[in-house]
Amino acid sequence: xxxxxxxxxxxxxxxxxxxxxxxxxxxxxxxxxxxxxxxxxxxxxxxxxxxxxxxxxxxxxxxxxxxxxxxxxxxxxxxxxxxxxxxxxxxxxxxxxxxxxxxxxxxxxxxxxxxxxxxxxxxxxxxxxxxxxxxxxxxxxxxxxxxxxxxxxxxxxxxxxxxxxxxxxxxxxxxxxxxxxxxxxxxxxx
Numbered sequence: 001x002x003x004x005x006x007x008x009x010x011x012x013x014x015x016x017x018x019x020x021x022x023x024x025x026x027x028x029x030x031x032x033x034x035x036x037x038x039x040x041x042x043x044x045x046x047x048x049x050x051x052x053x054x055x056x057x058x059x060x061x062x063x064x065x066x067x068x069x070x071x072x073x074x075x076x077x078x079x080x081x082x083x084x085x086x087x088x089x090x091x092x093x094x095x096x097x098x099x100x101x102x103x104x105x106x107x108x109x110x111x112x113x114x115x116x117x118x119x120x121x122x123x124x125x126x127x128x129x130x131x132x133x134x135x136x137x138x139x140x141x142x143x144x145x146x147x148x149x150x151x152x153x154x155x156x157x158x159x160x161x162x163x164x165x166x167x168x169x170x171x172x173x174x175x176x177x178x179x180x181x182x183x184x185x186x187x188x189x190x
Contacts, residue, residue, distance in 0.1 A: 003101070003104060003105050003108055004035065004036050004105065006101045006105075007035065007039075007101055007102060007105050008035050009101075010094065010098045010101055010102065011030035011031065011035065011074075012031070013098075014030070014078070014085075014092075014094060014098075015030050015031050017085050017087045017091065017092035017093075018085035018086035018087045018092060019077065019078070019085050019092075021086065022077065022083075022085055022086070023063075023073070023074070023077060025045075025047060025050065026043055026045060026046045026047055026050075026053075026073060027043040027044060027045040027046070028043055028063045028073055028074065030063075030074070038063065039062065039063035039064040039074060040062055040063070040064055040066075040109070041062065041063075042061050042062060043061055043062060043063065043073065046060070046061070046073060051082070051083075052077075052080060052082040052083030052084065053076070053077075053083065055080075055082065055131055055132035055133075055140050055141045056073065056076045056080075056140065056141060057070050057071045057076075057140040057141070057142070058140065059071060060072065060073055060076070064105065064106055064109060065106070066106065066109035066110045066111070067106065067107060067109065067110030067112070068106065069102075069103060069106050069129065069142075069143055070129075070140060070141060070142040070143060072102075072106055074102065075099075075102050075103070075106060075129075076129075076141060078093075078094045078098070078099060078102060079094075079099055079102075079129040079165055080129065080131060080141050080165070081131060081163070081164050081165050081166065082131050082141075084163065088163070090162040090163070091162075092162075093162035093163055093165070094162075094165075095162070096160065096183070099165075114188075117188050117190055118190075119190065120188040120189060120190050121188070121189050122186055122187070122188060122189075123147070123186070123187055123188075123189040124184055124185070124186050124187075125145040125146060125147060125149075125184065125185065125187055125189075126145070126146045126147075126148065126149025126150075126182040126183060126184050127143055127144065127145045127146070127183060127184075127185060127187075128143070128144050128166065128183060129141065129142070129143055129144075129165070130142065130143075130144050145187070149182030149183075149184055150180075150182060151179075151180055151181050151182040152179070152180045153179055154169070154171070154176070154177040154178045154179040154180065155171075155176045155177055156171035156172075156173060156176045156177065156178045156179065157171075157178065157179060158178055158179045158180070158181050159171055159172070159178040167179075167180050167181055
């Protein structure tokens with residue numbers, strides 16, 4: 001299955017959970033017939049005053065900016081813990097697998113080859129999309145990468161909090177602590 005088809009599946013599922021209406025406010029229709037074209041068009045009505053979008057990158061102007069999750073409105077909306085759809089249940093948020101699909105699509109559109117990265121090495125990093133106040137530079141929401149992922153054991157299974165877009169320490173059993181995984185992926189490092 002082509003990556004754009006996987007993105008379409010993610011968008012179709014989330015559109016029914018209020019994300020279509022939220023993104024239409026910014027001029028992005030995630031149910032468009034030609035989704036690939038829709039995601040890469042320039043958006044002139046991004047509302048950075050809307051809660052959750054105040055820290056979207058000032059130079060972000062598309063649903064998907066090739067190679068740049070932080071400048072991709074769709075990714076920001078789905079990955080930022082500050083953005084919420086009108087439906088406030090766990091099914092209304094993207095899963096980690098769905099975020100991976102969007103990330104892979106963003107990076108695939110950069111259309112770069114290994115030759116574009118002289119002396120690159122493949123490295124595994126822990127990473128997380130963070131709001132501006134917690135991003136490495138503090139200017140806008142962005143990815144944070146670390147050579148060390150801090151994870152810990154617990155007395156309960158991992159608790160992924162969809163609304164927070166991250167794992168959460170509290171378990172459903174009161175005084176027990178949930179396992180806290182870190183999110184890891186392989187990247188080219190230069």
